Amino acid sequence: MGRDSVRGVLPGVALLAVLGIVARELGRATPFSPFVVAIVAGVAVAAAVDLPGWIRAGVDQYKLLLETGIVLLGAGLTVTQLVDTGPVVIVLAAGVVVFGVVLGESIGRVAGVEPTTRSLLSAGASVCGVSAVLAVAGSISADEADITYAAGTVLLFDAATLLVFPTVGVALGLPDPVYGVWAGLSLFSTGPAAAVGFAVSDVAGQWATVTKLVRNAFIGVLAVGYAVHHATAGGERPGPKEVWYRFPKFLLGFLGVVVIANAGLLDAGARASLSTASDWLFTVAFVGLGMDLNPRRLRATGVTPIAVVLAQFLLVTGVAYLAVTVLL
Template sequence: MKQMPGIMLALLLAVPAWLLGQAVPLVGGPVFAILLGILLAGWKRPESVEPGLRFTGKKVLQLSIVLLGFEMNLHYVLQVGGQSLVIIVATLSAAFLTAWLVGRWLRLPGDTTILIGVGTAICGGSAIAATAPVIGAKTQDVTYSISTIFLFNIVAVFLFPFLGHLLGLGDAGFGMWAGTAINDTSSVVAAGYSYSDAAGSYATIVKLTRTLMIIPITLALGLYQAKKSRQAGEGFSLGRVFPLFVLGFLAASIVSTSGVLGETAAHFLGETGKFCIAVAMAAIGLNTRLRELLKNGLAPILLGLACWAAVAIVSLLCQHMIGLW
C-alpha cells in the first residue's frame, strides 16, 4: 500500500501530540499535531511519504468526522443545526457581500473573488474545489484562493480558542462561533476540540450544517454561468460537490441515537475519531509551506482577511442578538 509510509509518519507525530493534548487540554492534541507538522514541514523527506500524507490530510479527516458521529445524538444534531441556520445564512451573506465590495476595491479577478468568498462562507478548500469547475476558474485563481483560505485556517486553529476564552464564550457559544466563522472543516474540528469536547461536538454539527450550503450555492452559480455560456456548467456534478462523509456522520448519529452499539462502544469510536483528527492535522501541517503561501501576493490575503473578519464579527453579533452569548 503506497499510502502506508505517509500514514505512519503522520501517526508518529500524532501520538506525542495526543499525549501533549491530554496534559495540556487548553491547547489540545490537534493543535499540537498541526504545530509539530508545520515545524517539520521544511525537512527534506522521502518522496514515498507524499501519497500517504495527502491521503491522511483528506480521507483520515473525513473518517474522523464519521467516527465522531457515534457520540452524537440525532435529536441534538437536528436541534443544533436548526439553531445555527439563521447565523449561517447571516454569515454567508456577510462573506459574499464583503468579497464583492473588497474584491472590487482591490481590483481582483472576479473568479478569485468568488472563490475566496465561497471558501470563507462555506467550507474552505472543498467549496473552492467544487466551485472552480462551475465558474470555469483558472488554475492560478484556484491556487491563490486555496492558499489564502488555508493560511487563515492555520491562524484560526491557534487564535480562536484564545479569543473564545478572552471573550468568555461558553461551550455552545464557542462551538457556534467556530462552526460558522472558521473556514475549513479540519480547522473547525481542531479549534473546537481544543476548546472542549462539548464545544468540538457543537462546532462539528454546525460546520456540517454549513457545509450543506455548498449545494444551493454551487447550483446557483452553475445556473448563473449557464446563462452566460453553454459551456460554463459542463464540469458540474451534484455527486461530486456533495460531501459524502456528511452522510456517514448522519448514519453514525442514527446508530448512536438508536442505542444499538451501547455507550461504551460508541464512546470508544468517538475517542478514536478525535485521535484521527490529530493524525490528519499532523499530515496537513507537514504539507504546509507558509513562505510559499505569502508569495502569492497581498491582495488575495487582504480579501481573505476582510471576509474572515466579517464572518467572525457577524457570527458573534447574531449570537448576542439571540442570547447565545
C-alpha cells in the same frame, strides 16, 4: 484501494500515526491540547523538510482520516442536542454563507480583484475553504493561477485562525457550545474549525464540527450558483449529477451514525469506543493538516486578496458572534 495503492500510502500514514502518538502523549503531559500539538508538529516538519513523493502520498490521506473521524463523531451526539440547537444552527449557517458570498464579492469588486479570483475567494471563505475553491473553480473553468492564488490565501487564514481563535474565544468567556458554533460559523475549513473547537473542549469541538458540516452542505448549491452566474454563451451548466458529485458525502455518514447511535443500536461502551477512535483519527489527521499549512506554500499569496478576505472574515465573524450570543 488495491494492494499496491495501500503499500504506496503506508509510509506517509505511518509518519502521521507516529507524530499523532507523540502529540497525544505530549497532550497528556502538558496543558496543551493534543490536537494543537499535532498541528504544530505537522507545520514544523513540513517547514523543515520537503517531503518526498513516497511520503506525501500517504500524508495526503489525512483528509480521509479527518472525514472518518467526523463520521464517528456522530456517535457522541444526541437527538436532543440536535433538536434543541439544530434549526438555529442551520439558519445561522445559511445566513453566514449568503452574507459571506455577497460581502466577499462586493469588497473584492471595490478592491479591483479579478472576477474569477474574487469568486474563488468568496466561496472559500464562506463555505469550506480550499474544497469550495476547487468546487467553484470546476464550475466556472478557473485557470490554475487563479486556483493557486485563492487556495494560498485560504490556507494562510487557516493557519492564522488556528493560532488566534482559541485565545480569543477563551478571553471572551463564551460557553463551550456557543464558542463551538461561533467557530463553526467563522472558520474557513473543516479541519481548522474542528481543531480550534477541540482546543477548548470536547463539547466545543463537537459543536464547531457539526456547525461547519452544516455550512459544508451548501457547497453543491454554491457551485451551481456560480456556474450559472459565470455562464457564457457556450458554457455548460452542471445538472443534478454534478451537484451530487460535489456534495460532501461524509456528511451523510455522520448523520447515519447519529441515527444509529440514537436508535439504541449502540450501547454506552460502543459509543465510548467510537468517540475514542474519533479522537485518535482527529489527532493523526491534524498532523497532516499542519503539513498542508506549510508556510513555504503560502509565499505566492498577494496582499490584495489577503486584505479582501481579512475584511470579509472580520465582518462575518463579528456578525456571527452577535448572532450566537443573542440566539444561543
